[in-house]
Amino acid sequence: MNLREITENVKLAREYALLGNYSSASVLYQGVLQQVQRHLLTMREASLRAGWQKVLREITEENKQLDEIMATLANIQLNATPSNPNNDGDFISTHIKRRSSPCPAPREGRAGGGRPSVGVRQQPRYPPRGPNGERGRPSRGGREKKDPKEGKETGKHKDDKAKGEAQDGVVKKFDGSGYDxxxxxxxxxxxxxxxxxxxxxxxxxxxxxxxxxxxxxxxxxxxxxxxxxxxxxxxxxxxxxxxxxxxxxxxxxxxxxxxxxxxxxxxxxxxxxxxxxxxxxxxxxxxxxxxxxxxxxxxxxxxxxxxxxxxxxxxxxxxxxxxxxxxxxxxxxxxxxxxxxxxxxxxxxxxxxxxxxxxxxxxxxxxxxxIPLPSGTGRVELLRINLQQLELEGDVDMSKIAEHMEGYSGADITNVCRDASLMAMRRRIEGLSPEEIRNISREELHMPTTMQDFEAALRKVSKSVSAADLEKYEKWIEEFGSC
Structure with a gap:
């Protein structure tokens, strides 16, 4: 995956969103989210994975805000024709109530601070008079105060909203308000x-x-x-x-x-x-x-x-x-x-x-x-897992190697395989100067691992768990275990 391509796509999506080309920006955001999610599945290092998860959450939040803007514009277009064209105040208040997105909608009419363009209806400075002839207070920024009861969500509504986000594949972000x-x-x-x-x-x-x-x-x-x-x-x-x-x-x-x-x-x-x-x-x-x-x-x-x-x-x-x-x-x-x-x-x-x-x-x-030490069959299986990407000579007998590793833990078996895989390289560079080592080609270092390499590694790598330790574990699990 090209990380530079992800960066360019994010920049382009943001530029499209600022210019008002929301459909193109949405397509780019969706593509970036899929690329980052695929990249996360291939990562193993915890620190890098945490950084990419933070990036995924930020891009998801931007895409969510973009969807809210597009939904607001769609509602405005559906209700573009007012029921009473002569009542400008009702027409404007209808559109103000339908704006639910926290992001500002794109402005129309004024360009560069000049006069408004022809055909664009301006919002009146004061709202229309009420039934008793009094004017209400002008709203600031086109927002109206809402009844606190209406703004509260019930627990059932929150659960339904969380389930919907999970089904849509949106990463839920933890609200850390109240905590550092x-x-x-x-x-x-x-x-x-x-x-x-x-x-x-x-x-x-x-x-x-x-x-x-x-x-x-x-x-x-x-x-x-x-x-x-x-x-x-x-x-x-x-x-x-x-x-x-x-x-x-x-x-x-x-x-x-x-x-x-x-x-x-x-x-x-x-x-x-x-x-x-x-x-x-x-x-x-x-x-x-x-x-x-x-x-x-x-x-x-x-x-x-x-x-x-x-x-x-x-x-x-x-x-x-x-x-x-x-x-x-x-x-x-x-x-x-x-x-x-x-x-x-x-x-x-x-x-x-x-x-x-x-x-x-x-x-x-x-x-x-x-969780005990691996059995004889388990040691053979561990050897196969560790050596599946390593080229072996025909004389390598995994069953015989496993017999010599009785009492070895899984980590010990991995260390034996790692040490044996380095034996051929050690023989090749023995007695060479640093300059000669740097000039060795990759083909010369491509040497299969032999049975003698495993025997030498077994002499160097000992088991890390003693019989006394095993006895303590077995005694404790016999007394407190719940298998």
């Missing part, structure tokens, strides 16, 4: 994507964990009529396991299958040096999650935020943040009988130290799933 603008922007940066695009097939092994997550999170979104009453969805899900076993990937797969907005939250997101601001961040996070619902809030390393309360090392500010998080999690829950399933907010958490988590939080995370 910087706090809202900080949390919006943690929205990874409307769709992380990670499928279950992208994750090797972990079939039991996938099955449990589907039942706890995905199926309630697909079968909302079934998961009601006592069968209501779980309030939260805790994934427990050694480092590098795929807990974050599982959370992204859940967000993809549910088609939910994905918040990736860490302790740094909800921490501030100012008193009381961390609690505001926690509350704002859950309010934004309800706005962008259905939403998945993934809190990684939750033990760093919600360790046991009442210890001597605990600070007062940390205790307040924990209390606010527990209150918000109790209020967010799954969809109940009276709630719309499309507004469900699911809290997913991951930790490597489940024994340090506060008891109250453990109670709210009702489903506790163990």
């Amino acid at each position: 603008k910087d706090l809202v922007e900080a949390l919006e940066r943690d929205i990874i994507s409307q769709n992380p695009n990670i499928k279950w097939n992208d994750i090797a092994d972990l079939e039991d964990a996938k099955k449990l997550l589907k039942e706890a999170v995905v199926l309630p979104m697909w079968m909302p009529q079934f998961f009601k009453g006592i069968r209501r969805p779980w309030k939260g899900v805790l994934m427990v396991g050694p480092p590098g076993t795929g807990k974050t990937l599982l959370a992204k797969a859940v967000a993809t299958e549910c088609k939910t907005t994905f918040f990736n939250v860490s302790s740094s997101t909800l921490t501030s040096k100012y008193r009381g601001e961390s609690e505001k961040l926690v509350r704002l996070l859950f309010e934004m999650a309800r706005h962008y619902a259905p939403t998945t809030i993934f809190i990684d390393e939750i033990d760093s935020m919600c360790s046991r309360r009442g210890t001597s090392e605990e600070h007062e500010a940390s205790r307040r943040v924990k209390a606010e998080l527990l209150v918000q999690m109790d209020g967010v829950g799954g969809a109940t009988e009276s709630e719309d399933p499309s507004k469900m907010v699911m809290v997913l958490a991951a930790t490597n130290f489940p024994w340090d988590i506060d008891e109250a939080l453990r109670r709210r995370l009702e489903k506790r799933i163990y």
Whole structure:
């Protein structure tokens, strides 16, 4: 995709809108929105994705304002002939009432401050007299005061409006009034994507964990009529396991299958040096999650935020943040009988130290799933996923390599594959000067990876999880697990 083309199209659309060529501007805006949405699906880096999401929201807002202007002009054209041509005041007030767009409509008549053109009817300075012969106050800027009761929207009307925006594909923008603008922007940066695009097939092994997550999170979104009453969805899900076993990937797969907005939250997101601001961040996070619902809030390393309360090392500010998080999690829950399933907010958490988590939080995370090290079949599958873009020699036996990696985590297996893929390059540049290395052609570096490269990598890369650690995880999940 040509980023320069997007920039030029946005500039051209704005110029058309300023010149009054609204139909051409609308076509350009729609094309730009489609290009940006396609570009977002291919991006992986969170910081770049957040920037492009901000651009998408701004362009969507401009396009929405343009649609409002076009709708206003269409209404004016439909009612161009007044019922009583002799009553100019009624004709003008009719058009003023029909203007609902906050954007100014294009002016006609005066050009360059000169006299009005012939055939254009001017608005009278004062409004017409009423039945008792008195004149009302002249309106300023062509706007009339509205009855406050008429301006208020009922809750049902707001819900219908939000559903209509979702069906039209318009990105809903969170109204951060009442909160610090910087706090809202900080949390919006943690929205990874409307769709992380990670499928279950992208994750090797972990079939039991996938099955449990589907039942706890995905199926309630697909079968909302079934998961009601006592069968209501779980309030939260805790994934427990050694480092590098795929807990974050599982959370992204859940967000993809549910088609939910994905918040990736860490302790740094909800921490501030100012008193009381961390609690505001926690509350704002859950309010934004309800706005962008259905939403998945993934809190990684939750033990760093919600360790046991009442210890001597605990600070007062940390205790307040924990209390606010527990209150918000109790209020967010799954969809109940009276709630719309499309507004469900699911809290997913991951930790490597489940024994340090506060008891109250453990109670709210009702489903506790163990994410173990990959099995023998899973290690072979992981090798195939990691090596699918790498050229291998015919002597490479993945089953034999997987046997030597018993006790390795998924991250350890990835490191072995990465180290083995660099072995051929290391042999090629050994003993060469920097100038000779720079002059090596791409064809010379194109060398397949051999079985000897994997054997050398296995000697260099050791497993990162000890047997004692595995015993602690299994003991905790046996006592507190909810599989």
